[in-house]
Amino acid sequence: MICPMTRTLKKQERLKRGDFRAAKWTKHSETAHFVLLAADNRCNVKRFAVTIRKKTGVAVVRNRARRIVKEFFRLHKDLFGEGSNSLIRIKGLPQNLGMREMEPELQILLSSMKRRTSIT
RNA sequence: AAGGGUAGACGGGUGGUCGCUCCGCUUUAGGCGGGGAGGAAAGUCCGGGCAUCGAGGGGCAGGAUGGUUCCUAACGGGAACCGGGGGUAACCCCAGGGAAAGUGCAACAGAAAAUAUACCGCCCUUUAAUCGGGGUAAGGGUGAAAUGGCGGGGUAAGAGCCCACCAGUCCCGCGGUGACGCGGGAGCUUUGUAAACCCCAUCCGAUGCAAGGCCAAAGAGGGUGCCGCCACGGCGGCAUGGAUGGCCCGUCCAGUACCCGGGUAGGCCGCUUGAGGUCCGGGGUGACCCGGAUCCUAGAGAAAUGAUCACCGUUUCCGCCUUCGGGCUGGAAAACAAAACCCGGCUUAUAGUCUACCCUUUUUU
RNA sequence: UGGGGUGUCGUCAAGCGGUAAGACACAGGCCUUUGGAGCCUGCAUUCGGAGGUUCGAAUCCUCCCGCCCCAG
Numbered sequence: 001m002i003c004p005m006t007r008t009l010k011k012q013e014r015l016k017r018g019d020f021r022a023a024k025w026t027k028h029s030e031t032a033h034f035v036l037l038a039a040d041n042r043c044n045v046k047r048f049a050v051t052i053r054k055k056t057g058v059a060v061v062r063n064r065a066r067r068i069v070k071e072f073f074r075l076h077k078d079l080f081g082e083g084s085n086s087l088i089r090i091k092g093l094p095q096n097l098g099m100r101e102m103e104p105e106l107q108i109l110l111s112s113m114k115r116r117t118s119i120t
Numbered sequence: 121a122a123g124g125g126u127a128g129a130c131g132g133g134u135g136g137u138c139g140c141u142c143c144g145c146u147u148u149a150g151g152c153g154g155g156g157a158g159g160a161a162a163g164u165c166c167g168g169g170c171a172u173c174g175a176g177g178g179g180c181a182g183g184a185u186g187g188u189u190c191c192u193a194a195c196g197g198g199a200a201c202c203g204g205g206g207g208u209a210a211c212c213c214c215a216g217g218g219a220a221a222g223u224g225c226a227a228c229a230g231a232a233a234a235u236a237u238a239c240c241g242c243c244c245u246u247u248a249a250u251c252g253g254g255g256u257a258a259g260g261g262u263g264a265a266a267u268g269g270c271g272g273g274g275u276a277a278g279a280g281c282c283c284a285c286c287a288g289u290c291c292c293g294c295g296g297u298g299a300c301g302c303g304g305g306a307g308c309u310u311u312g313u314a315a316a317c318c319c320c321a322u323c324c325g326a327u328g329c330a331a332g333g334c335c336a337a338a339g340a341g342g343g344u345g346c347c348g349c350c351a352c353g354g355c356g357g358c359a360u361g362g363a364u365g366g367c368c369c370g371u372c373c374a375g376u377a378c379c380c381g382g383g384u385a386g387g388c389c390g391c392u393u394g395a396g397g398u399c400c401g402g403g404g405u406g407a408c409c410c411g412g413a414u415c416c417u418a419g420a421g422a423a424a425u426g427a428u429c430a431c432c433g434u435u436u437c438c439g440c441c442u443u444c445g446g447g448c449u450g451g452a453a454a455a456c457a458a459a460a461c462c463c464g465g466c467u468u469a470u471a472g473u474c475u476a477c478c479c480u481u482u483u484u485u
Numbered sequence: 486u487g488g489g490g491u492g493u494c495g496u497c498a499a500g501c502g503g504u505a506a507g508a509c510a511c512a513g514g515c516c517u518u519u520g521g522a523g524c525c526u527g528c529a530u531u532c533g534g535a536g537g538u539u540c541g542a543a544u545c546c547u548c549c550c551g552c553c554c555c556a557g
Contacts (some may be wrong), residue, residue, distance in 0.1 A: 056160090068427080
């Protein structure tokens with residue numbers, strides 16, 4: 001098994017086709033542009049995916065937003081719950097598509113989730 | 121120098137750290153090396169390859185195209201030319217067959233809108249005068265369009281009624297592969313619309329890689345088999361049946377075996393070497409073709425090509441300095457847009473930079 | 486990825502070659518002490534955009550733009 005704290009994003013850490021319909025998703029937190037959904041999985045790996053609607057923008061913009069969120073998961077894997085499938089849904093696009101603009105909002109998204117899980 | 125036309129190129133670069141994907145080699149924790157978006161990858165508007173369906177061979181229906189000759193695997197694409205239109209010019213634009221095969225439509229206005237007609241007018245006639253009868257398409261007016269235009273002759277007034285020139289139609293000759301051009305002659309003349317139906321010519325079978333091929337869980341199906349009935353042809357049942365029992369619960373017994381096709385979840389292939397790129401030589405006005413050498417250049421699948429740092433470079437804006445020539449180791453910004461089976465086009469989007477040739481105007485020589 | 490549909494006033498819409506119906510809403514007036522109701526009048530510089538065909542285009546043709554739906 002791979003070390004959970006390494007900054008990698010392997011294929012087994014990504015959610016596949018069957019994982020989306022099988023699991024029951026619960027909404028954890030929401031900001032202006034993102035929604036965090038989560039579901040338990042039986043294996044003790046943090047798994048992750050990004051979804052974005054086609055209506056949100058053209059292919060270039062959608063790819064850019066998804067890659068930045070993926071990069072955030074890779075660099076801040078400790079913020080995500082252990083042994084759970086995480087799904088970040090992009091509702092709308094921020095003004096500037098860059099790590100500097102999107103990182104603080106994603107920090108807020110994840111910190112509020114962590115607080116809720118620590119309470120329960 | 122200014123303005124313009126045509127054709128084309130580029131679409132920031134280099135290096136580190138972390139990360140993704142494919143391939144190869146090692147080893148199977150992993151490690152090392154190499155490849156990794158575009159000119160439009162886009163819109164999906166056309167044409168092919170490839171694959172399956174039923175040999176898609178003929179016909180109908182339906183659809184598409186429409187000057188000529190060529191290029192091409194093919195095209196609704198391209199090249200050259202012809203005709204028409206625009207521009208001072210370089211050059212650009214055009215779905216550009218047929219209206220005497222037939223049908224339809226032409227609002228309003230106008231007398232009359234497609235084979236008929238006469239509102240005003242003009243002329244002849246009748247009458248005391250008007251009315252009336254007749255001739256006329258020159259003039260007026262209407263309209264997008266009024267029976268070819270203009271001038272002369274002619275006439276009661278007029279009219280292709282006659283003549284010259286021009287436009288159009290047909291015929292002949294010459295030139296051109298051809299569209300067509302030039303010249304001559306004839307009868308004197310046919311509204312427009314086919315991006316209205318239609319006619320003619322040419323082309324098109326349908327569906328698309330989620331095509332299609334291979335492996336193949338589970339569930340359901342069929343056969344063998346077993347049981348029961350039988351008119352011996354078959355029929356019914358097998359996730360339940362039989363015994364006990366009126367029925368339910370319960371208990372006991374039997375059976376739940378093998379094979380088959382189909383192909384769902386999932387996996388593998390199709391999947392990137394091709395009407396391929398680059399260079400050189402030759403042919404052609406050109407699109408393009410021929411020959412030789414050389415190169416291999418993305419293959420994901422909830423979908424890879426990213427993040428960050430440093431340096432360099434171009435342009436613009438802001439700020440600061442200035443000897444007004446500029447300078448800054450200040451700051452910010454820098455297009456349109458991302459493969460999804462693959463090619464050939466078309467169309468649309470595109471910050472900025474550069475190259476070549478040509479045209480016009482002004483100035484100088 | 487492939488395949489369809491649609492766009493007309495603020496809203497719902499008719500018209501499908503010949504001056505863009507109608508309803509609701511809105512604005513003004515009449516009536517009323519005032520409001521509502523009722524009655525009258527007005528309201529599309531042009532039919533999503535740009536070209537073309539035609540005497541004439543919302544309508545026909547071509548290319549773009551937006552929205553909606555379907556297959557898996």
